[in-house]
Amino acid sequence: MKNILATLFFAGISAFAALAMAAPAQFHIGVVTGTVSQSEDDLRGAEKLIAKYGDVAHDGMIKHITYPDNFMTEMETTISQIAALADDPKMKAVIVNQGIPGTTEGFRRIREKRPDILLFCGEAHEDPGVIQSAADLAINADNIARGYLIIAAAKKLGATDFVHISFPRHMSYELLSRRRNIMEAACNDLGLKFHFETAPDPTSDVGVAGAQQFILEKVPAWLEKYGKQTAFFCTNDAHTEPLLKRIAESNGFFIEADLPSPLMGYPGALGIELADVSGNFPAIMKRVEEAVIAKGGKGRMGTWAFSYGYTNSLALGEYAKTLIEKGVDAKTFRRKFKLEELFAAYNNATPGSTWNGGFYRDIQTNIEKKNHVLVYQDLYMFGLGYQKMTDVKVPDKYFTIK
Amino acid sequence: MNKSDGISQFFIRNAVPLVFLVVSAVAIPISQFSPSYLIQELLIRLSRNAFLVLSLLIPIMAGMGLNFGMVLGAMAGQIGLIFVCDWNIVGVQGLLLAAIISTPLAILFGFLCGIVLNKAQGREMVTSYILGFFMNGVYQLVVLYGFGSLVPIVSAKLLLSRGYGIRNVTNLDGMRRSLDELIPLNIAGIEIPVATFLLIGIFCLFVLWFRKTKLGQDMRATGQDMVVARSAGIRVMRTRIISIVISTVLACYGQIVFLQNVGTMNTYNSHEQAGVFAIAALLVGGATVSRASILNVFTGIILFHLVFIVSPMAGKYLLGDAQIGEYFRVFISYGIIALALVLHAWRRMNDKERARAQFRGAEGGAA
Amino acid sequence: MSIKRVCINLGLVLCLAGLIAWCVLTGKAYDIVLENTPTTVAGAEQPALEAVHVIIDKQEPVLMLEGDRIISTAIGVKHKIRIDVLDEDDKVLESRSHTYTIHDLGTPPTLNIPAVFAASKAEK
Numbered sequence: 001m002k003n004i005l006a007t008l009f010f011a012g013i014s015a016f017a018a019l020a021m022a023a024p025a026q027f028h029i030g031v032v033t034g035t036v037s038q039s040e041d042d043l044r045g046a047e048k049l050i051a052k053y054g055d056v057a058h059d060g061m062i063k064h065i066t067y068p069d070n071f072m073t074e075m076e077t078t079i080s081q082i083a084a085l086a087d088d089p090k091m092k093a094v095i096v097n098q099g100i101p102g103t104t105e106g107f108r109r110i111r112e113k114r115p116d117i118l119l120f121c122g123e124a125h126e127d128p129g130v131i132q133s134a135a136d137l138a139i140n141a142d143n144i145a146r147g148y149l150i151i152a153a154a155k156k157l158g159a160t161d162f163v164h165i166s167f168p169r170h171m172s173y174e175l176l177s178r179r180r181n182i183m184e185a186a187c188n189d190l191g192l193k194f195h196f197e198t199a200p201d202p203t204s205d206v207g208v209a210g211a212q213q214f215i216l217e218k219v220p221a222w223l224e225k226y227g228k229q230t231a232f233f234c235t236n237d238a239h240t241e242p243l244l245k246r247i248a249e250s251n252g253f254f255i256e257a258d259l260p261s262p263l264m265g266y267p268g269a270l271g272i273e274l275a276d277v278s279g280n281f282p283a284i285m286k287r288v289e290e291a292v293i294a295k296g297g298k299g300r301m302g303t304w305a306f307s308y309g310y311t312n313s314l315a316l317g318e319y320a321k322t323l324i325e326k327g328v329d330a331k332t333f334r335r336k337f338k339l340e341e342l343f344a345a346y347n348n349a350t351p352g353s354t355w356n357g358g359f360y361r362d363i364q365t366n367i368e369k370k371n372h373v374l375v376y377q378d379l380y381m382f383g384l385g386y387q388k389m390t391d392v393k394v395p396d397k398y399f400t401i402k
Numbered sequence: 403m404n405k406s407d408g409i410s411q412f413f414i415r416n417a418v419p420l421v422f423l424v425v426s427a428v429a430i431p432i433s434q435f436s437p438s439y440l441i442q443e444l445l446i447r448l449s450r451n452a453f454l455v456l457s458l459l460i461p462i463m464a465g466m467g468l469n470f471g472m473v474l475g476a477m478a479g480q481i482g483l484i485f486v487c488d489w490n491i492v493g494v495q496g497l498l499l500a501a502i503i504s505t506p507l508a509i510l511f512g513f514l515c516g517i518v519l520n521k522a523q524g525r526e527m528v529t530s531y532i533l534g535f536f537m538n539g540v541y542q543l544v545v546l547y548g549f550g551s552l553v554p555i556v557s558a559k560l561l562l563s564r565g566y567g568i569r570n571v572t573n574l575d576g577m578r579r580s581l582d583e584l585i586p587l588n589i590a591g592i593e594i595p596v597a598t599f600l601l602i603g604i605f606c607l608f609v610l611w612f613r614k615t616k617l618g619q620d621m622r623a624t625g626q627d628m629v630v631a632r633s634a635g636i637r638v639m640r641t642r643i644i645s646i647v648i649s650t651v652l653a654c655y656g657q658i659v660f661l662q663n664v665g666t667m668n669t670y671n672s673h674e675q676a677g678v679f680a681i682a683a684l685l686v687g688g689a690t691v692s693r694a695s696i697l698n699v700f701t702g703i704i705l706f707h708l709v710f711i712v713s714p715m716a717g718k719y720l721l722g723d724a725q726i727g728e729y730f731r732v733f734i735s736y737g738i739i740a741l742a743l744v745l746h747a748w749r750r751m752n753d754k755e756r757a758r759a760q761f762r763g764a765e766g767g768a769a
Numbered sequence: 770m771s772i773k774r775v776c777i778n779l780g781l782v783l784c785l786a787g788l789i790a791w792c793v794l795t796g797k798a799y800d801i802v803l804e805n806t807p808t809t810v811a812g813a814e815q816p817a818l819e820a821v822h823v824i825i826d827k828q829e830p831v832l833m834l835e836g837d838r839i840i841s842t843a844i845g846v847k848h849k850i851r852i853d854v855l856d857e858d859d860k861v862l863e864s865r866s867h868t869y870t871i872h873d874l875g876t877p878p879t880l881n882i883p884a885v886f887a888a889s890k891a892e893k
Contacts, residue, residue, distance in 0.1 A: 101666065101671070365838075370834075490798045495791070496792070499793065
């Protein structure tokens with residue numbers, strides 16, 4: 001019944017959108033995301049854009065396509081999917097979220113054919129140097145600043161110890177291993193004790209189930225060992241769910257996940273039913289907060305109020321629309337680009353929450369890349385509200401830790 | 403054999419290409435792509451993939467089935483490209499140098515592969531498939547831990563900042579499309595990669611010529627019947643190894659041509675797709691495990707990639723949801739590959755049945 | 770093995786070596802750091818330029834604003850760099866060129882745009 005109602009509701013909205021936009025849109029914006037099975041939040045952001053500005057198929061503004069689920073081996077498909085957007089003469093901007101391998105080449109192909117199209121990339125997976133060579137603007141989560149801010153938030157909440165849970169494969173990723181080192185340095189400076197714990201890799205022979213079992217068994221032991229005022233952080237999504245479950249039941253802090261979202265771990269850990277509010281983040285937050293407080297996790301568990309992937313799709317879409325309406329195209333973008341405007345678009349997409357960040361700085365050459373922005377959102381602690389972490393200044397020294 | 407039997411035989415023989423033709427004929431108008439985009443995209447895909455698919459022909463001739471071991475050649479090509487990127491040599495020179503560096507590696511890999519396959523006669527396809535996985539592990543170990551520590555790599559753009567291991571994406575910007583654009587030709591807004599097609603043409607001539615040489619004849623004899631070939635004085639094992647070596651070396655060049663067109667290399671994944679996609683394209687072209695021609699190669703690539711290009715958009719417009727378009731593409735493309743394999747088995751059974759019937763019919767006539 | 774075969778093999782090896790040498794010599798590219806930052810040339814303060822297009826050899830122009838540092842790639846040892854100073858609407862105000870070899874630039878090869886701009890003024 002709920003489904004039928006939802007369908008009717010959406011049909012009503014699209015009919016309304018079609019009526020409201022009787023005249024075809026002046027320009028089109030292409031949005032490329034993953035499917036529900038790979039990255040649901042990104043897709044919901046694109047759907048929100050369609051609900052607001054209409055689908056190209058119905059004379060609207062947004063042309064939404066998805067990249068292959070199996071994107072690591074089907075790069076050829078990704079490239080031609082992205083490049084195909086340049087086939088539309090009204091296309092003025094293309095947003096790829098997330099920037100999986102092949103995005104750079106797709107962008108290069110669009111640029112060759114249509115040098116005026118704005119090319120934005122949300123959460124670039126390719127190497128920074130690679131995506132920077134083609135995109136007008138690339139976005140990544142600011143793991144450098146967060147390395148300090150997560151510790152600062154833990155300190156503010158009264159934690160005495162900090163446990164970083166990871167495994168060797170993740171520690172071979174450049175940004176993850178740098179973030180770990182920054183966290184350790186921040187712990188030393190702020191007076192917390194840093195502990196590094198290893199957990200099994202879910203992609204190894206133990207599998208996701210084995211890795212989750214390990215966390216379920218070990219968290220009480222760690223709390224015993226390091227005390228009740230311990231904050232936990234893990235780099236792997238599969239570890240997040242059992243970690244949340246144990247922390248909610250007992251003691252300890254969970255500041256935020258590797259890629260924080262109210263949907264990250266919480267629904268599974270606390271058994272929250274969210275099917276009827278998908279894509280509606282204020283409603284999701286309300287329900288998750290109720291569940292966390294009911295389980296006794298008040299003031300000890302946090303997240304970003306809006307999913308990062310969802311905001312990327314939505315904010316970059318809105319930002320592209322404002323730029324195009326101002327007559328900015330890819331050739332003039334570099335001159336007109338202002339960091340404040342980008343953050344304004346992010347803040348508008350997430351009412352109540354705020355964003356901050358800065359340009360990407362290459363650690364080897366110390367060159368600041370003006371088309372690559374690292375972003376982070378304010379921390380929301382369930383039961384306490386926003387922590388205003390975006391106002392905290394991150395000391396410069398942390399940006400140079402390797 | 404009467405006429406209607408002939409027609410039904412034609413349909414059975416060409417069932418797979420015909421199914422693909424029908425699917426794409428339906429999907430093209432729905433996808434709303436402009437003809438110029440489609441032609442351009444098909445030309446790119448043809449130039450990109452033809453070399454890889456052609457490299458499969460020679461082992462089929464030698465009766466070794468579809469060479470899934472071409473992944474090894476692709477790995478050799480990628481190692482060559484990593485070195486060339488490290489030395490920062492760009493353009494056609496870079497490609498040529500990558501090919502020169504990777505040739506000995508590809509010969510070595512092909513030789514090892516050939517020896518293993520000789521031990522596993524009759525199960526070459528599945529053995530080479532698993533061999534590909536095994537070598538993938540070796541490749542990852544070497545590139546992720548050996549490069550930068552044992553093998554000297556200087557470029558900070560390639561090396562992880564921990565000091566060893568290659569980054570997960572290698573930018574081939576300097577070599578990107580250098581072969582495709584060596585001889586620029588633009589007809590009505592459609593760019594034609596003349597040099598790549600010339601290379602493919604030379605390669606086709608090579609395959610035709612090779613069939614007529616002594617070695618080529620030996621291979622065909624080996625492919626027909628190993629026992630007969632051996633008794634005719636052909637060194638069967640050696641011939642089989644040579645066919646795999648040639649295939650691996652050509653797959654190595656094919657991967658270099660492929661990646662120069664794509665422009666970025668997934669250091670740890672690019673080779674994985676090479677084998678399966680090339681083989682799927684060849685099967686779609688109407689080839690079988692035991693018989694494949696140059697015509698199969700080109701029709702196969704065109705039909706297979708046509709469906710790949712149009713089906714996501716067709717799915718989107720047909721069903722009104724972007725992700726369903728993607729599922730539609732996966733369903734159609736891989737469904738048809740499975741169909742190709744099933745039809746192949748069925749056809750072989752059918753052929754046997756017919757041969758037996760004919761044999762019996764001939765006997766009956768005599769009686 | 771007959772003398773003739775040895776000769777042929779030797780010839781082939783030499784050809785291959787020649788080919789490799791040709792590839793390395795003509796295909797080698799160099800990365801150069803371009804910086805549009807204030808500098809001092811012969812005691813005189815050179816401010817960074819507000820906006821310039823930098824064109825190395827016949828490559829696509831690269832836009833550099835005040836304070837930008839970028840990495841550029843060019844094939845071969847000797848290059849011609851052209852600097853177009855732009856106004857607010859990206860119209861070219863003034864255009865100057867300068868020739869350099871990679872060995873003049875030090876390690877890592879660095880080229881300061883205001884310095885080059887000032888130097889080429891003297892040439893004109």
